[in-house]
Structure formats: structure tokens, C-alpha cells
Amino acid sequence: MVDLSRSLEIAAATHTGMVRSHNEDTIGSDPGIGLAVLADGMGGYNAGEVASGIAVALVTKQTRELLSRLGAAQGDLSERQSIAADILNDAIAHANSSIFQAANSQPQYSGMGTTLVVALLSDNHINVAHVGDSRLYRLRGEELVQLTRDHSLLQEQIDSGMITKEMARGSQNKNLVTRAVGIEPAVEPEINSFEVREGDTYLLCSDGLNDMVEDDDIHLTLTSLQANLPLAANQLVQMANDNGGRDNVSVILVQVRKPFPASPGLLGRLKNWFGKNGD
């Protein structure tokens, strides 16, 4: 397996915010395997923390296991990408059924669930899976792009042309997600893959950030502070709190220091060679 810790720098910060009594967000990362996981839990009492905690722990554990079982990357690029998608699917399905079961077997956890955004970097690509309204942004050069689309009522209203993004800022329906992990026996994560470039900075965040801090200010922070990733992470959290901090706020920043192509094993190389000749 390729160790990505030399290619990637990861910094993270999470905070309860200025209003809530609990932090129901959970974050986790492993630069070695190129993994970052962020979950924003929901549910009464402390159930939200439990749901997001299970999600991050299980997705991390499962991804690690599956990656080590697969060993060296095999197959061509599209095959390897579909393997990454399978790993994410499997890990999230695992977390989903665990949370769903806990919620249905223990009354104090009834109805708990969590949003989730997972980034798995491999082979010069970022594979992202998300459920709900936690997001992934990319800063490339001067351009900040949101790579995920929220699974929320508001996003559906924006998509249908009913309201504009600007109007959405004033909506009273900000907090309704249309998908979550652990609410139903099965969940369908949305999975996408993007090519990465050296110098890219990726931001995973809970809605506590993007509800409180405008995209322009997120952009300004990432461009000004990309030389100091931990400072950038803390600055984003601080801005959310300075603007009211009405929700828990969590961020994970992943910066691509060097490219990280897959190093195919002998078998993979042979297979590629035959594959090319066979076409």
C-alpha cells in the first residue's frame, strides 16, 4: 500500500460553537491512507455525538481494513477508482447499519443519525462520498469550488429554480436534510471522483461553517493561510464563532504537497500491459 503521509498534509479543528451545549460533530483523518472523515450527528440528548462517533470510527476502521486487504493497487485507472468507490460504499453501509441498529435497540438513541462526508485520496484522485449537508470544497489556485451538493430541502429548492442561492441564506428551512446515515436500514451515499493537482487544498466542513461564514470569506482564509494549514483550520472555526457560532463547527483541511500516483504491483502492470494489447 502506498503511504500518502509524505504527499498530504492534513489539519483539522472542531468546536461546540457559541450556542450549543454539546458538540455533535466528529472528525477523523489518517494521512497515511489519505482518508478524512467528518460527521455531523443529530438526535436527542447525546445521541447525535454517538451517531457521528460511530460513523467516523467505523468508516475509518473499515476503510483501513479494506485497503490493507486489497494490498497494491491493481487494474487500470477506472478499475482502481471503482475499487475506491466500493470501499467507501462498503464502509458507509457498515456504519449505517450499526447506527440504525443501535438506534432501534436502545430507546435513548432512537432516531439518531448523522450526515457524513468522506474523502479518500488515492492514485492522484480524491474520491468523495457524502450523505446530507456536510460539504467538500476545493481551492485550486485562486478558485474555490464546492464539490458536493447538499442533500437538503433547500438545495432541492435551489435546483428546482424556486429560490436562488442568495435567497437561501434567509430561509427558515436550513436545517432539513433529505438523506442521513443511520435513519433507515440502508443509505445511498453520493460518490464522486476528481483528479487532484499539486497545491490543491480540500476543505471538509459541517454546516456550522458554511451557514455562518460566506464562501468569499472561506476563500479568503484558505488563500491567505494555505502556508499554515492548522492556522487556517482554526481561523475558519473562529470566524464561524465570531459570526455567532449557532451550530457546532468542524473543518478538515487536506493539502496536496506532492502527487501520489498508484504504484501498481507486478500483477497490475502485467494486467495493464495485456489490457492495452488486447484492445
Add this chain to the structure above:
Amino acid sequence: MAKLILSLDGMVLREFPLSKERTTIGRKPHNDVVIDNLAVSGEHAMIMTILNDSFLEDLGSTNGTLVNGQPIKKHFLQNNDVIELGKYKIKYHSEVVVAQPAQQDFEKTMVLRAPPLGAAAAPPAAANAPTAAATPASVASAPAPKSLRDTVVDPAQADSLVSTDVGGQAQPASALESQPAAQPQAAVAAAVAAPPAPKPAPAVAPSTVMATAAALAGGSAAVAMPAPAVQAPVAAPAATPATVGVIQILSGPSAGKELPLIKPLTTLGKPGVQVAVIARRPQGYFITHVEGSHFPVVNGRRLDAQAQALSDHDVIELAGVKMEFFLKPNA
């Protein structure tokens, strides 16, 4: 609940609660808001209400619809918007309640679920909730107008609004007392340590979820409660401060130059050599080291990795350049 206040020449004629998903306005008697005036079309406009948001649409009226003086076709209504149809004015009042600690829970994230097998499964949940008579859940179950059905989220989905948030509150108090929740960490650890979960029985699951929805009738009611009025002050500085910070260069080729600190973050220095950032915060200006082996010096004292608050007339040395921070009245 939001309401409309109909007036003519400053005289209030009537109030109409926005209790339905679709409220029609027009001259003909079948409308919810009837304005018997020839300047108003038979079917003039309608207001679509989804949970706490309302949208106004002109239905191709002859004389048009104005909102706050501007002609509109579709409009996302904001509190105190004034809708004009001919000489008649309708004020939209969203009647949101000021944030109270008890209500903060209701702003938390909730899941909007599609019913397991079409909308048929949903009515029991609403039926079991007598107090929820006027909740959006029941409102949304009214048939949606065909014309707009495609443009909004399927109303059937709103039927099964499951508020996962109020679960704790909806539970009988005794259940909470007799079963204190385990520490989250412990629970997480347990879940992680547990062998892979067997497949949940799909036949049982949906009904369980629906039962939860019914038990959470209080939850649907909670959803109906208007969200606190105080909107997140998105990225707006807490208040316009009376002063604005300025950096004046004291040495080097740009000596004398002034740099107003208007943005939330201003970087100073040379990238790759030494960079510091000044953050503009509600409580003042703070300088922090960003990169480089040398740290900035403020009033002769070298910074560490922590942010430092700047005071009027502090002198900063950075990348061989001296500069002064001062506050000046905001123009």
C-alpha cells in the same frame, strides 16, 4: 404561523393565516383571499407555503403583482414584504418568534424522509397527532397544485417529517431517568467493537420508523413552530465598529503608505519568507504568524505561535519592514 394582512388606503380589512400549502388570491369567490375589485384578476396570484418559507407567484394576472414596489413573477417572501394588487396592499408577516433557549433545539438538523412505500403509509402518523392539526405535516398532505408540483419538493415527503432531534424530549421522562444514556465514547467503542451488524430485517424496519414518527407527533408540532426570528448574522461583523484599523508603513521603499484593514483577514510580508496575518474580529484586531522561520515583532517583543491583540499605535516589524498599527474613525 405566517399571515397576510389585507389593507386598502391604510385601513386593515382582514387577516388571513397561511395555514395551507397553497393560498390563492383573486377576484373570484373560490379564492382563499378574495378581493372584489376589477383591477384584480379572477385568479391573480398564489402563495405556496413550505414549512416556514412562503413563495408568492403571479398567476399571469392582467395588471400584475408588485412586492415592495417591484413587479414580480415569483418571489420568496420575507417578513414585512408588502404585496400590491391594484390599490390593495397585503403585508406578509412571518410571525417568527424571537429565539428562546427552549427553541434552539428546533433549529437543529432534522431529516426529511420519503415515506417507505408512497404516501399511503404516512397518514397514521398525522392522525395520531391531534395537536398537529395545523402543522406543516398535515398541511403538506393537502393535494399539491399540479402546476407547481414539479417545482417544489414532493409534498408527500413532508408527510413523514421525522424530527430526530426532539426524540429525547418526546420520550417519557421516566425512560430518560431509568436509562441514563451511556457515555457517547463508550457507546461508540461498543459499536465499533461489535461484530459486523447482521442485516436488519427490512420488513420490520419501515414500520418501526413510522411508529417513531407517530410517537414523535410532538416532533411534527415542533417543526410547525416558527423558527426563531434571529437569522444567523451571516458573515456580518457584529456591529459596524466606530473605528477601522490601518497599517502605515514606516520604513523601506513604501514608507508612508497606508493599508486599511477592511477585510476579515489581511496578510502582510513576503510569501515564502515571512508572512503574518491580521484578523479583524468583533473584539478587535489580532496579528498571527503564518509562515517563515522569523516571527513578527510587536513593540520590540517577538510573537510566538499565538495570536496577539493589536492596540492603537503598536509598531510591527515584519520581513525587515517597520509599520504602525493605528485606529481611525470609520468613514
